[in-house]
Each structure stands twice: as C-alpha cells, then as structure tokens.
Amino acid sequence: MNVLKRNNVNVSGTGTQPMVFVHGFGCNQHMWRLVAPAFESRYRVVLLDLVGAGQSDLAAYDPARYTTLEAHAQDVLDVVHALDLHDVVLVGHSVSAMISVLAAIREPERFAKLVLVTPSPRYLNDVGYTGGFEPGDIKELLDTMDDNYLGWSTAMTPAIMGHPERPELSAELNNSFCNTDPAIARHFARVTFLSDNRADLPRLRTPALILQCADDVLAPQVVGTYLHQQLRHSELVVLDTSGHCPHLSEPQATIAAMDLFLGARV
Amino acid sequence: MHKVDHDIMPALDLRLTAENPDDLYEHAPCGYCSCLPDGTLVKLNQTLLGWLGYTRQELVARLTLSQLLTVGGRLHYEMHCAPLLLLQGQVREVSYSLRRRDGSTLPVLLNAVLQRDADGQPLVVRMTLFDITDRRKYEQELLRAKAKAEAQREQLRAQNEQLTRINADLDSFVYTASHDLKQPVHNLAGLFEELQRSATFHDPAAADMMGMVQGAMQQILSTIEGLTAVVQQQRQPEPGATEPVELLGLTEEIIRSLAQLPAHAEAEFALDFAAAPVVHMSRPNLHSVLTNLLSNALKYTEPGRRPRITVSTTLVEGKPVLSVQDNGRGLNLARHGGELFQLFRRFHPEVAGSGVGLYLVNRLVHQAGGRVEVASTVGQGTTFRLYLPK
Structure with a gap:
C-alpha cells in the first residue's frame, strides 16, 4: 500500500523542519491554501487528505477500521514515517486537531509542536461538560447531509471520470471543492461528533497552541478554555473572528498567531 | 442606455x-x-x-x-x-x-x-x-424509496448467493451420487450375469423375475448415465465451439448407432436436408441433441404401427429449423406441455427411460442460441422443431 497515494500527500516548501497540515471534517487539503504557502519558505510543508476525503483513496475507507479517530491518527503517523519526518509541527483543524493530539501521544518523539485550530475533544454535552450539542442536533446534521446528497457526493464525478480529456467539466461542478462520497461523509460525521477524547488530553506532552475563534458554534469558547486547562503545555489564542475556519476567514491573524507560537521573528 | x-x-x-x-x-x-x-x-x-x-x-x-x-x-x-x-x-x-x-x-x-x-x-x-416545501417532500420520498430499494437489493443479493451455493452443492451432490453409484451397479450387473449362467432356479417364475431384475438394472444404469451427462453439461458453462456440421452424415451415423433399439430394424427413416444441409453448432452438442430425439422416436412407437421417422430442415426467416417427426404414441401437450423439458419428468412409464433426454435437448439448443418447439397428437405422433441460429 502506498501511504502517500492513499492520503494524497503533497510536499512543498524549501525549509527543513516539516509542517504537516491535516484538514477537518467536510473539506480537504484545499482548506489550507490561504495559510500553508506562508510557511513554504521556512518549512517543508506537507499537505494530506484524510482517507475518505478529497483525492484520497476512497476504496481504503473501511468503515470497520475508521470507527474511531485513532485510525486517522495512525494514518498521519504512517505519512510521517513514509516521509521520515522528525521534529514535526503538526497543524490540525477541527476534528483533526484531536487526530493530531492522538498521533502526538502515540509517538511524541516525532513531534515538536502542535497547532490545534478550533479543536473540541467532545461535541456532545455531558455531565459537568459543555460540548455545545445534544444527540438530536447530530441527527439533524446527518439529515441535512442527506438532503444535500448532491453537494457532498461524488455522484456527479462519474461525469468527470468518464471524460478525463474534458477537465472543464469538473470546473462546472457545483461546490466541487469539498465533494466527497456521501456514505463516507455520513460515517465520518458520526465518528467525529460521537467521539470523546477528553481522557486522552492529560497524556499529551507536546506543546500545543489552541487557536480559538471568538464566536464558533462548533467549538465554543468554553471548550477552548477546557482544553487549555487539560493540556499541560498549551497556549490559548482567541482570534477576533466568527465561524469555525479562521484559516479561511482570518488567514493573516492565523499565520501571525502560529508564527508567534513557533518562535519565528515576526 | x-x-x-x-x-x-x-x-x-x-x-x-x-x-x-x-x-x-x-x-x-x-x-x-x-x-x-x-x-x-x-x-x-x-x-x-x-x-x-x-x-x-x-x-x-x-x-x-x-x-x-x-x-x-x-x-x-x-x-x-x-x-x-x-x-x-x-x-x-x-x-x-x-x-x-x-x-x-x-x-x-x-x-x-x-x-x-x-x-x-x-x-x-x-x-x-x-x-422548496413540496420539493423537499418528493426528495425525502425518493430517499426513502432509495433506501428501501437498497435494502431489497441487499436481500436479493443474499438470496442469490444462497441459491448459487445450494445449486453448486446440488451439482456436486448429483455428480458424486452418479459417480459413486455407477461402479457398484456395474459390478452388480456383472455378478448377476455370472449368477444367471451358473445358478439353476427351480421356481418356474424365476426366468421372468430374472428378466425383470435385468430390466431394472438397465434402468438404473441409464438413469445414472443421464445424470452424468447433465452434470457434465452444467459444469461446462461455456457452450462448445461452434462449427459447421453436415447434417446428413451426422444423422446417418446416429441412426446406425441406435441399431440396438428393438424398433430400429423395422423403422423407416426419411432424411431431407436440402433446405439447410449444414448448421452451425457445437458438433458434440448437436450429436447429443439428435441422439436423444431419434432414440425417443424409436422408443415411444405406437404399438402395431411401423415407425416412420422424418428428419429434415427448412428455412424460416433465413434461419435453419431442424425437425424430427415421428408417428409414435404422441403426448398430451395440453396436460404435460409445461413439464416436457423438466429434469426427470417421465410421461410413458411403461417405456424405459431416465427423464433426462429432453431436458438436455432443451438446454443444449438454448445454449446454442436457439429454441425448441413441440407439436404432438396422442396416438398419431410428435414433431420437435429446433430453431437454430444462422
């Protein structure tokens, strides 16, 4: 099995220290395109698609294997091994922030620092814990995904696959950036929103930056504060922006916060 | 502007x-x-x-x-x-x-x-x-229908898998059974022949009974041979290679090979392949088809009437139709037509047979891309027409 092909790994940049970006739920490595280029002159930038997303090998998405985030964490480690990366800065967004935490717990010697963009260790409310959501909300999300079958699906991609000589067809595809197989998206949504990694947090020894948005429905500030308390070597930075994707809505502020954390001359 | x-x-x-x-x-x-x-x-x-x-x-x-x-x-x-x-x-x-x-x-x-x-x-x-209030309802209806169709498809797939497995099991069971039975029955026939020659029976009915035992043994052997033929055919999913087969030579050869059948001696054969002297089919398969039809024609004769068997070809829409017509005892098609080509179905229990012949005929002709039609009148005779591909 070719790990680099499986996770559609793309390497760029002229630096030596590796910086690995892992996208969150609902999109793919395109999500980093306003942020990653800023690090290319100083780092070896590694982009990847989680198995089941983007241009990864969809056939490798075995629902039985990917029932927890641990399997994705292992995939990230597979990529780190395949490229023989050390002293890695691992940047994970949303669910992949937790995937990054799990990977760094498994093999701490490989990682220098973590950047956790809008992370949450658990989305569902629990006794003494506010995640922000009730099980009914997750059911509603799955229903919305079903209603948007076409938007999420590769149902339209046979048109592209059937005409590789006509790339303009893919440009006409609606919402084409984040298309994915609807069955996989549904399964991954379940795994993501029913995950609970609170117990793993004290096991992380790698220094971590928590990038929190001021107003984020998916990762509210109470969750960022909770994480900051649970992660021993963490810094919390609240960006003055709303939404769940500061790397898209506030790329400059995101880059600046990362630089500060990573000790660059700003 | x-x-x-x-x-x-x-x-x-x-x-x-x-x-x-x-x-x-x-x-x-x-x-x-x-x-x-x-x-x-x-x-x-x-x-x-x-x-x-x-x-x-x-x-x-x-x-x-x-x-x-x-x-x-x-x-x-x-x-x-x-x-x-x-x-x-x-x-x-x-x-x-x-x-x-x-x-x-x-x-x-x-x-x-x-x-x-x-x-x-x-x-x-x-x-x-x-x-999109109404449209959403349609869409949800479609999603429900899709989910239902998927569930049904999954069910069908499971059933199909099960049937395929059962079929394969049955095939190998029939193969094993026919194979394992063949040898002991042959042994039994040999032993019985030896016994007939060396033993003396005092019962006056013994001679009749010996004849009946011999007949029953022949019946078992022919059933086993029929089974073997069916299994061989089923285990060979690819139809045999098609080749031009010259009908007159093949038919004469088969008629000669059926000489041991009692009706053969007095039967009258009429062969006419002028319309289509050559057909394209696997030669061994066509051999098997014609052998079965001709031996049936010689077996199911009307008592007291000289058997007349006509084998001929005609062209229908440019395609050859091979007919085998007899003046035998005929069949009640209204009653038995639907079962005619079923395995082990017999219509004349008074005549020895295994119930395999017509099943094979039908399968082989279908495999060649053709079909079989039957016309029959009780007491007058039967005609099989094989519509063969061009």
Whole structure:
C-alpha cells in the first residue's frame, strides 16, 4: 500500500523542519491554501487528505477500521514515517486537531509542536461538560447531509471520470471543492461528533497552541478554555473572528498567531 | 442606455417598464438577504421576513443567517458552506431548513455569492433562498424509496448467493451420487450375469423375475448415465465451439448407432436436408441433441404401427429449423406441455427411460442460441422443431 497515494500527500516548501497540515471534517487539503504557502519558505510543508476525503483513496475507507479517530491518527503517523519526518509541527483543524493530539501521544518523539485550530475533544454535552450539542442536533446534521446528497457526493464525478480529456467539466461542478462520497461523509460525521477524547488530553506532552475563534458554534469558547486547562503545555489564542475556519476567514491573524507560537521573528 | 432599449423594443408594453426595483427586491418570489463576511445579517427582503415571522429590527445586526437555520443545518453551514464561500466565492443549491420565529421550519434552497472589495477582502455575502416545501417532500420520498430499494437489493443479493451455493452443492451432490453409484451397479450387473449362467432356479417364475431384475438394472444404469451427462453439461458453462456440421452424415451415423433399439430394424427413416444441409453448432452438442430425439422416436412407437421417422430442415426467416417427426404414441401437450423439458419428468412409464433426454435437448439448443418447439397428437405422433441460429 502506498501511504502517500492513499492520503494524497503533497510536499512543498524549501525549509527543513516539516509542517504537516491535516484538514477537518467536510473539506480537504484545499482548506489550507490561504495559510500553508506562508510557511513554504521556512518549512517543508506537507499537505494530506484524510482517507475518505478529497483525492484520497476512497476504496481504503473501511468503515470497520475508521470507527474511531485513532485510525486517522495512525494514518498521519504512517505519512510521517513514509516521509521520515522528525521534529514535526503538526497543524490540525477541527476534528483533526484531536487526530493530531492522538498521533502526538502515540509517538511524541516525532513531534515538536502542535497547532490545534478550533479543536473540541467532545461535541456532545455531558455531565459537568459543555460540548455545545445534544444527540438530536447530530441527527439533524446527518439529515441535512442527506438532503444535500448532491453537494457532498461524488455522484456527479462519474461525469468527470468518464471524460478525463474534458477537465472543464469538473470546473462546472457545483461546490466541487469539498465533494466527497456521501456514505463516507455520513460515517465520518458520526465518528467525529460521537467521539470523546477528553481522557486522552492529560497524556499529551507536546506543546500545543489552541487557536480559538471568538464566536464558533462548533467549538465554543468554553471548550477552548477546557482544553487549555487539560493540556499541560498549551497556549490559548482567541482570534477576533466568527465561524469555525479562521484559516479561511482570518488567514493573516492565523499565520501571525502560529508564527508567534513557533518562535519565528515576526 | 435606456434610449437604446426603447429603440430596440418600440412595441414594449409600458406596464413592464413600471416595475419598481425596490418593490421587486422586497416582494420578489424568493427570499433575499445580505450578510457581513462573519454572517451577520445586514439586509433582508420582505418576502424572507414574512417567511420567518421576524421584524427587520429583530434580525439586522443581531443575528447571523446560520442562526436562523436548524442546529443541524447550522453545523453543516459552518463546516461546509462557510469554507466553500471563502474558497470558491459562491455556493449553489444547498438544502437547509429555516427556523421560523414560532419554531416551525421552512425547507429552502440556498444560493450564495461572496463579494470582495477592491483589495480582494471579503465584503458581503448575498444570498437567495427558495421555498422548496413540496420539493423537499418528493426528495425525502425518493430517499426513502432509495433506501428501501437498497435494502431489497441487499436481500436479493443474499438470496442469490444462497441459491448459487445450494445449486453448486446440488451439482456436486448429483455428480458424486452418479459417480459413486455407477461402479457398484456395474459390478452388480456383472455378478448377476455370472449368477444367471451358473445358478439353476427351480421356481418356474424365476426366468421372468430374472428378466425383470435385468430390466431394472438397465434402468438404473441409464438413469445414472443421464445424470452424468447433465452434470457434465452444467459444469461446462461455456457452450462448445461452434462449427459447421453436415447434417446428413451426422444423422446417418446416429441412426446406425441406435441399431440396438428393438424398433430400429423395422423403422423407416426419411432424411431431407436440402433446405439447410449444414448448421452451425457445437458438433458434440448437436450429436447429443439428435441422439436423444431419434432414440425417443424409436422408443415411444405406437404399438402395431411401423415407425416412420422424418428428419429434415427448412428455412424460416433465413434461419435453419431442424425437425424430427415421428408417428409414435404422441403426448398430451395440453396436460404435460409445461413439464416436457423438466429434469426427470417421465410421461410413458411403461417405456424405459431416465427423464433426462429432453431436458438436455432443451438446454443444449438454448445454449446454442436457439429454441425448441413441440407439436404432438396422442396416438398419431410428435414433431420437435429446433430453431437454430444462422
């Protein structure tokens, strides 16, 4: 099995220290395109698609294997091994922030620092814990995904696959950036929103930056504060922006916060 | 500009030019709204406010559009739509449900475009919303039907798999049974022959009984041979190689090979292949087909009537039809027609047979891409017509 092909790994940049970006739920490595280029002159930038997303090998998405985030964490480690990366800065967004935490717990010697963009260790409310959501909300999300079958699906991609000589067809595809197989998206949504990694947090020894948005429905500030308390070597930075994707809505502020954390001359 | 328009369309109904842009915006048959890049609502039309049941003051600068969606929709918007807008500048045909002031929901389809300022910074998001109440119902009906069809397909697949397995088991059972029975029955026949020669029986009925035992043994052997033939045919899914077969030579050869049948000596054969002297089929398969049909014609003769068997070809729509006609005892097709080609089905228990012949004939002709037709009258005779491919 070719790990680099499986996770559609793309390497760029002229630096030596590796910086690995892992996208969150609902999109793919395109999500980093306003942020990653800023690090290319100083780092070896590694982009990847989680198995089941983007241009990864969809056939490798075995629902039985990917029932927890641990399997994705292992995939990230597979990529780190395949490229023989050390002293890695691992940047994970949303669910992949937790995937990054799990990977760094498994093999701490490989990682220098973590950047956790809008992370949450658990989305569902629990006794003494506010995640922000009730099980009914997750059911509603799955229903919305079903209603948007076409938007999420590769149902339209046979048109592209059937005409590789006509790339303009893919440009006409609606919402084409984040298309994915609807069955996989549904399964991954379940795994993501029913995950609970609170117990793993004290096991992380790698220094971590928590990038929190001021107003984020998916990762509210109470969750960022909770994480900051649970992660021993963490810094919390609240960006003055709303939404769940500061790397898209506030790329400059995101880059600046990362630089500060990573000790660059700003 | 306006002058030019009038020049192009001089006959335009003046009522059309009376359309007021503000009124068009406010009361358009779709909802309009504009939001800041962070989602904060800055402008909504009356149609949308009417759908939602909110006043303008309650929403503008207070809420974001995603806060007007169901929680599931809001999650979807933040994870999928918001990033897509920033990545590709627009989203189209995203299906959500608006949550009205009174808590009820309204299914809508959302299109959105991100406007950027001169520096390329996100400025405003324009959105149109369409009421799709009925369409959503159809879609959900379709989704339900799809889920049902998928469940049924899965069920069929499982059943199919089970049947295929059972079929394979049956095949190997029949193969094993026929194979394992053959040797002991042959031994039994040999021993019985030896016994007949060396032993003496005092019972006057013994000679008859010996004959009956011999007959029964022959019957068992022919059934086993029939089974072996069927299994061999079934285990060979690919039809044999097609070749031109000269019918006269093949038919004469088969007739000679059937000389041991009692009716053979007095039977009268008429062969006429002038219309189609050569057919294209696997030679061994055609051999088997004709042997079965001719031996049937010689076996099921009408007592007291000299057997007359005609084998001939005609052309129907340019394709050869091979006929085997006899003047034997015939069949009641109205009663037995449906079972004629079934395995082990017998219609003349008084004549020895295994019930395999016609089953094989039918299968082999079908495999060659043809079909079999039967015409028969009880007491007068039977005609088999094989419609063969060109």
